């Protein structure tokens with residue numbers, strides 16, 4: 001077993017010969033919401049990629065669920081990640097994308113129709129994602145991530161494209177997720193979202 005969902009010790013990552021993360025320390029407990037904050041280029045996405053097992057460390061230790069993150073099927077069953085825009089299936093509508101997500105995961109956290117309501121997509125449910133606005137597509141990505149069961153959410157700028165009203169709603173949804181025992185780590189430039197989370201900078205110092 002593990003006490004911390006995430007434990008990062010002395011993590012250094014160099015990209016193109018430059019140190020992006022240096023001697024980073026971070027511990028995250030189950031049920032926490034952590035916002036990684038800092039200027040453009042400070043290493044927020046790099047840290048999320050390390051936590052997802054997508055970016056190897058140059059040195060130091062990363063543990064997720066007590067083990068090095070593996071980027072394998074068992075890991076991704078427990079982890080939902082939202083980064084760059086996903087590849088959409090061109091022949092499927094927004095509703096069908098959520099149905100697909102619900103069908104492949106045994107115990108969805110939400111019914112598809114409820115998710116369409118929560119993410120304000122009811123009126124556009126029959127449109128293919130590429131015919132949605134940027135913010136609507138982001139809401140669909142978030143709906144997919146929050147509909148499926150997971151214990152850890154890794155979100156890279158989840159506020160991207162969202163209007164002020166929905167950013168506030170997203171904060172509520174993340175708090176609901178955490179109150180069910182889920183853990184959230186997000187890179188964000190949104191002060192409202194960050195203000196509702198424990199803030200850390202990619203240098204590992206509490207922000």
Ligand SMILES: Nc1ncnc2c1ncn2[C@@H]1O[C@H](COP(=O)(O)OP(=O)(O)OP(=O)(O)O)[C@@H](O)[C@H]1O
Pocket residue numbers: 015016020038039040041042043044045046047187
């Ligand atoms: N593949 C790469 N090769 C070399 N340098 C890279 C590579 N990917 C990212 N970098 C550099 O690493 C640094 C950290 O990038 P990262 O994307 O982690 O920053 P960020 O804090 O998420 O930025 P933003 O707020 O703009 O999203 C930046 O200076 C970036 O230019």
